[in-house]
Amino acid sequence: MTLLEIGHLRESAEQDAYGDGTEGAFRRLADQIADQARAxxxxxxxxDFGAPYDFDDVAFSHSNAVVRGGFVGGVDDRGAMLRITGETTIEFSDSFEDPLDVGIEAGGTPFPITGSWTARFSAEVTKDAGRSAYGAVGGW
Structure with missing residues (x-):
């Protein structure tokens, strides 16, 4: 079953990008891509990135999803700045089992829930991380 089939793709992508209360995963990923570009x-x-992630706000059944993916692009040197452009591909994976199934009755078999989306990425960052709004803020 996919996020698109159950109507959760858009909400999951938006939750991943912006809604986790710590500036969203896209912001953390932007910082990590900027650090990688500087290096x-x-x-x-x-x-490449990936980690467990809580999509509880989208649906209780997605509380232990894993999001992984990768950025592919390029970096242009512009003096004191770096211009980074490319695309990020994100893959969502989870497994759902009816929480009321206590293992007594048949039919409580877990099933996978998957989804994927892409996002364009473009940023201009200073080479000096100490003078940039983009800097490491922790892992995915």
């Missing part, structure tokens, strides 16, 4: 310099850039 690698101009040229091609890729960055």
């Amino acid at each position: 690698s310099g101009a040229g091609a850039l890729s960055y």
Whole structure:
């Protein structure tokens, strides 16, 4: 079963991006991509990420989902700045089992819930992380 099929794709993508109370995963990911760009310099850039994530606000059944994905793009050197452009692909995976099933009756088999989405990414960051709004704020 997919997030699109059950009507939770948009809400899950928005929850992931903005709704977790700590500026959203997109902000943390932007900081991590900026740090990776500073470390690698101009040229091609890729960055993989993933972690358990609570989508409880979308539906109680998504409280232990895993979100993983990757950024693929490039970095242009612009003097004191770096311009980063590319695309982030995000994959959602979870498993749902009826919480009222106590294992006595048949039919309480867990089933997977999956989804994926992409987002364009573009940022201009200073090479000096100490002078930038984009800096490491922790992992995914």
